[in-house]
Amino acid sequence: MIRLQRVTKRFAGGTEALHNVSLRVDAGALAFVTGPSGAGKSTLLRLIARLERPTRGRILVNGQDLETLPRRDVPGFRRGIGLVFQDHRLLLDRPVHANVALPLEILGFRRTEARKRVRASLDKVGLLQKENASPQTLSAGEQQRVGIARAIVHRPALLLADEPTGNLDPALSREIMELFLDFNRVGMTALIASHDLELIAALGRPMLHLENGRLEARQQPPAGKPA
Amino acid sequence: MKEPAERAGCLEAWLHNHADAARRSLGRRLHAPGQTLILIAVLGFILALPAYLWLLLENARELSAAVDHEPRIALYLDNTPETELQAAVERVDELQGVAGTTAQSADQALARYRAGLPDTALLDWLDDNPLPAVIEVLPLERTPEALRNLESRLRQALPEATVVSDHEWVRRLQALHRAGTRVLLVVGGLLALGVMLILAVAAASELRERNEEIAISRITGATDRFLRRPSLYTGLWIGLGGGLFSFGLLWAGVHFTRAPVESAAAAFDLPLRFATPETQLGLILIAAGLVLGWVGARIGAAVALHADSHP
Ligand SMILES: Nc1ncnc2c1ncn2[C@@H]1O[C@H](COP(=O)(O)OP(=O)(O)OP(=O)(O)O)[C@@H](O)[C@H]1O
Ligand SMILES: [Mg+2]
Numbered sequence: 001m002i003r004l005q006r007v008t009k010r011f012a013g014g015t016e017a018l019h020n021v022s023l024r025v026d027a028g029a030l031a032f033v034t035g036p037s038g039a040g041k042s043t044l045l046r047l048i049a050r051l052e053r054p055t056r057g058r059i060l061v062n063g064q065d066l067e068t069l070p071r072r073d074v075p076g077f078r079r080g081i082g083l084v085f086q087d088h089r090l091l092l093d094r095p096v097h098a099n100v101a102l103p104l105e106i107l108g109f110r111r112t113e114a115r116k117r118v119r120a121s122l123d124k125v126g127l128l129q130k131e132n133a134s135p136q137t138l139s140a141g142e143q144q145r146v147g148i149a150r151a152i153v154h155r156p157a158l159l160l161a162d163e164p165t166g167n168l169d170p171a172l173s174r175e176i177m178e179l180f181l182d183f184n185r186v187g188m189t190a191l192i193a194s195h196d197l198e199l200i201a202a203l204g205r206p207m208l209h210l211e212n213g214r215l216e217a218r219q220q221p222p223a224g225k226p227a
Numbered sequence: 228m229k230e231p232a233e234r235a236g237c238l239e240a241w242l243h244n245h246a247d248a249a250r251r252s253l254g255r256r257l258h259a260p261g262q263t264l265i266l267i268a269v270l271g272f273i274l275a276l277p278a279y280l281w282l283l284l285e286n287a288r289e290l291s292a293a294v295d296h297e298p299r300i301a302l303y304l305d306n307t308p309e310t311e312l313q314a315a316v317e318r319v320d321e322l323q324g325v326a327g328t329t330a331q332s333a334d335q336a337l338a339r340y341r342a343g344l345p346d347t348a349l350l351d352w353l354d355d356n357p358l359p360a361v362i363e364v365l366p367l368e369r370t371p372e373a374l375r376n377l378e379s380r381l382r383q384a385l386p387e388a389t390v391v392s393d394h395e396w397v398r399r400l401q402a403l404h405r406a407g408t409r410v411l412l413v414v415g416g417l418l419a420l421g422v423m424l425i426l427a428v429a430a431a432s433e434l435r436e437r438n439e440e441i442a443i444s445r446i447t448g449a450t451d452r453f454l455r456r457p458s459l460y461t462g463l464w465i466g467l468g469g470g471l472f473s474f475g476l477l478w479a480g481v482h483f484t485r486a487p488v489e490s491a492a493a494a495f496d497l498p499l500r501f502a503t504p505e506t507q508l509g510l511i512l513i514a515a516g517l518v519l520g521w522v523g524a525r526i527g528a529a530v531a532l533h534a535d536s537h538p
Contacts, residue, residue, distance in 0.1 A: 076448065078445075081448075083446060089443055089446075091440050103447045105247065109240070
């Protein structure tokens with residue numbers, strides 16, 4: 001599903017966020033990215049969603065080389081991805097349900113169907129009762145869960161989640177991880193950046209450890225591995 | 228990647244997207260009516276102005292057509308006694324393209340003039356008759372071409388006569404009308420371009436206000452087409468409003484200026500009727516508004532969406 005070949009990302013300021021990273025996440029796998037702050041986790045996820053372009057190296061998603069992906073096909077490519085942002089990025093000018101509905105609007109869902117899906121998605125993250133609230137009135141953890149509901153509402157084939165449980169208490173974190181595992185069981189591939197080593201270690205899924213922009217192997221179950 | 232199974236069909240999704248964008252943009256317009264009304268007013272004024280001038284020109288053209296129906300050419304002959312006049316009439320009658328003539332000798336002309344005066348004492352002071360004899364020629368054909376040819380034939384046949392064609396001023400009127408139409412085209416075109424750019428700037432600034440929504444939508448896979456769609460509908464709403472408003476303005480303008488324009492025309496003996504604008508003109512104005520609104524929004528969207536393009 002995801003392949004990185006000797007990818008380096010150097011930002012305009014000269015910071016090298018990723019250095020010579022090669023990795024592979026098979027279709028149907030669920031893998032974690034760990035590493036200290038500034039290690040390059042967010043950068044890695046943004047590269048895979050083609051929100052950034054690598055300085056060197058090749059990235060293939062679903063067999064498609066992102067370097068040769070025509071510009072007009074980028075929106076279509078992104079519609080197959082669910083993204084959870086570290087900073088939620090909710091729209092504050094509209095209620096929770098409209099935020100969650102955004103991917104469905106873009107996909108052209110019927111209103112009734114979209115409504116149903118939005119409610120199901122909010123229910124999964126335990127926020128159905130906040131459907132009509134403004135995001136500004138939610139706690140940080142609730143905002144994060146709205147972001148998760150938005151990322152999964154269109155049942156993407158690939159989920160890229162950037163510290164989705166960063167603001168959640170242990171019980172809720174576990175619940176959200178279980179949710180991801182449920183989706184994974186019905187075919188969604190996922191790459192999740194997380195600091196919560198204790199939690200993810202218990203899940204027994206492959207972990208890719210980044211240190212200073214370099215990949216270090218920690219654990220190598222078959223589904224995901226540094227290549 | 229796999230499409231969700233419950234996703235609407237392609238055409239239906241597209242239609243739904245459009246309906247959604249139209250509703251959304253209308254909602255946003257109604258939510259912030261101030262700016263919308265200003266844009267509608269600007270578009271209305273700018274559409275009404277050339278339409279008003281065009282109506283004036285159009286009415287003037289009908290006027291020239293009304294006068295045009297019986298062109299006459301008059302030949303004025305100085306110092307021509309009755310017998311010579313008779314010979315001249317015969318010569319004119321034989322010319323190609325002449326349907327008929329009426330002649331009036333200098334004496335007859337004076338007699339008629341005298342009859343029209345309240346006091347004829349002044350005329351008795353004159354030794355000679357100062358009036359010329361007149362031959363009025365009714366042409367067979369009325370095309371400007373034929374009339375010009377007939378005039379030159381008359382000049383050749385009677386070199387001593389002064390040839391005056393009342394067709395002349397009709398021709399001038401037509402030339403003026405053509406020039407006026409051309410000027411109107413240029414002025415109208417420039418105004419349309421100007422208002423289109425105003426609408427473009429408005430659309431671009433509205434898109435910039437939606438900048439966070441656009442960024443997230445792009446990340447979620449929205450195409451530029453999808454992102455600009457509400458703006459295009461906004462352009463259409465403004466265009467519709469502007470077209471209707473301009474028609475109202477035009478109607479009011481014509482009613483307000485009809486009496487003075489018609490009486491001014493009457494003072495020049497011109498049977499001008501300043502006609503009320505017809506529904507067809509209203510439809511043209513609305514169509515113009517829609518086109519300008521849409522194209523303006525399209526330009527604005529191209530500028531705004533290009534400015535913060537994705538990587
Ligand atoms: N747009 C950018 N321009 C310049 N430097 C950047 C940019 N984005 C990230 N960086 C730098 O790249 C490095 C990696 O950043 P990144 O956000 O990927 O880290 P992270 O692993 O997600 O950290 P955290 O756990 O704190 O979220 C950092 O040193 C950061 O300063
Ligand atoms: Mg990060």
